[in-house]
Amino acid sequence: MIDLSIDITMRQGDFVLSVRDAASVEVLGVFGPSGSGKTSLLEAIAGIRHPDEGEIRVGDRVLYSSAKKIDLPARERRIGYVPQDALLFPNLDVTGNINYGKHAAGDFESLVKILDLQSLLDRRVKMLSGGEKQRVAIARALMTRPSILLLDEPLAGIDRERRDVILPYILRIRKELRVPLIYVTHDEAELNSIADRVLRLPR
Amino acid sequence: MSAETWVIARFTVLMALLATTLVLPPAIAIGWLLARKRFPGKALVETIASLPLVLPPVATGLLLLWLFGRRSPVGQALDAIGIEVIFTWKAVVLSMMVISFPLVARSVRAGIEQVDRRYEDLAATLGAGSFRILRTITLPLASRGIAAGAVLGFSRALGEFGATIMVAGAIPGRTRTLAVGIYTLVETGREDAAWSLLVVSALLAFGAIYVSNRLVGQKGGV
Numbered sequence: 001m002i003d004l005s006i007d008i009t010m011r012q013g014d015f016v017l018s019v020r021d022a023a024s025v026e027v028l029g030v031f032g033p034s035g036s037g038k039t040s041l042l043e044a045i046a047g048i049r050h051p052d053e054g055e056i057r058v059g060d061r062v063l064y065s066s067a068k069k070i071d072l073p074a075r076e077r078r079i080g081y082v083p084q085d086a087l088l089f090p091n092l093d094v095t096g097n098i099n100y101g102k103h104a105a106g107d108f109e110s111l112v113k114i115l116d117l118q119s120l121l122d123r124r125v126k127m128l129s130g131g132e133k134q135r136v137a138i139a140r141a142l143m144t145r146p147s148i149l150l151l152d153e154p155l156a157g158i159d160r161e162r163r164d165v166i167l168p169y170i171l172r173i174r175k176e177l178r179v180p181l182i183y184v185t186h187d188e189a190e191l192n193s194i195a196d197r198v199l200r201l202p203r
Numbered sequence: 204m205s206a207e208t209w210v211i212a213r214f215t216v217l218m219a220l221l222a223t224t225l226v227l228p229p230a231i232a233i234g235w236l237l238a239r240k241r242f243p244g245k246a247l248v249e250t251i252a253s254l255p256l257v258l259p260p261v262a263t264g265l266l267l268l269w270l271f272g273r274r275s276p277v278g279q280a281l282d283a284i285g286i287e288v289i290f291t292w293k294a295v296v297l298s299m300m301v302i303s304f305p306l307v308a309r310s311v312r313a314g315i316e317q318v319d320r321r322y323e324d325l326a327a328t329l330g331a332g333s334f335r336i337l338r339t340i341t342l343p344l345a346s347r348g349i350a351a352g353a354v355l356g357f358s359r360a361l362g363e364f365g366a367t368i369m370v371a372g373a374i375p376g377r378t379r380t381l382a383v384g385i386y387t388l389v390e391t392g393r394e395d396a397a398w399s400l401l402v403v404s405a406l407l408a409f410g411a412i413y414v415s416n417r418l419v420g421q422k423g424g425v
Contacts (some may be wrong), residue, residue: 008425009272014379048324048327073327074324074327074328075327075330075331076330078330082324087319087321087322087325089322089326089340091340100326100329101330109287116389141328
């Protein structure tokens with residue numbers, strides 16, 4: 001469980017994303033159609049994108065506050081971020097990717113076990129399937145012991161019949177590591193199976 | 204190959220290799236700044252960095268001669284610590300570096316601009332600072348552009364003439380490069396010897412272009 005408070009406004013051309021939510025969550029589902037700003041919201045929490053105004057608080061840490069002029073750089077936020085296309089570093093192998101996190105304070109062995117990565121450790125990133133890439137990206141993010149893990153449509157690039165290969169791992173992270181999650185999707189059925197609270201973004 | 208041709212060819216290749224090695228760090232720094240940072244005076248830095256590309260090399264040579272001559276503060280400071288540049292092999296390397304710098308920096312910049320910035324953003328969320336991201340993500344992913352820049356810079360250094368003859372002269376066995384050698388040999392009526400230098404120059408240029416095309420033409424990931 002973590003206290004999460006988001007109250008931000010972001011402008012991108014004509015599009016304005018305005019999000020307001022505060023809750024104590026284990027898994028916050030973010031639901032909305034394409035173009036509703038789901039990824040932008042995650043990037044704002046991770047510190048990659050900068051809101052125009054408002055405040056983002058995770059636990060007792062203020063990550064961003066326009067009023068208090070706080071904007072923690074991404075490297076200091078301790079937010080685990082797994083983008084939709086996983087973005088594994090193509091110049092590193094799987095082990096190199098997992099160990100990239102500066103502090104790499106996480107327990108490598110247990111993460112490899114939970115996410116079932118033993119047979120992939122020496123592989124080049126190019127040789128992985130979509131689901132394998134997602135699992136490696138999740139391990140890489142968790143190695144930094146983040147205060148919260150952001151997952152951007154982790155099932156989007158995976159065939160419907162193969163989705164079972166990733167969802168159980170996410171549920172294991174929730175159960176065994178107790179890392180709070182923000183889970184973005186545009187699939188209502190997915191949300192029902194994982195989220196304990198849902199934030200809906202209008203188009 | 205005559206002994207004279209061999210000495211000149213070896214000297215030129217060694218100087219060009221040294222110049223390329225020395226020009227890479229500043230070219231990478233400027234290429235990265237121009238590709239990734241916004242700062243006041245960026246257009247000015249961009250212009251100055253490209254200047255040796257458009258200035259006649261002889262004019263660049265004259266500037267270097269003035270800058271490193273005994274009458275300038277830089278020349279005097281170097282003289283005080285016993286470093287002589289003008290009309291030595293150091294002047295050859297210096298001319299090659301200055302003339303090839305824009306080509307290397309441009310190629311590095313293009314290589315870095317092709318790297319998806321999202322990799323860098325993601326590395327930051329994993330706790331990496333700017334220098335670590337540059338060293339572990341940006342430069343390895345831009346390695347082909349950097350290597351192509353190095354080959355291009357090396358090729359340009361091999362053929363450098365105008366600036367070299369101004370600041371280094373054509374002293375046989377000390378500062379005489381292939382390009383300068385061809386010119387001085389023709390001037391002194393030794394065209395046969397000049398032709399053998401031309402053959403060596405052509406072979407080196409052919410090799411460099413071949414390597415450069417291989418680097419640029421390669422497809423696929425890192």
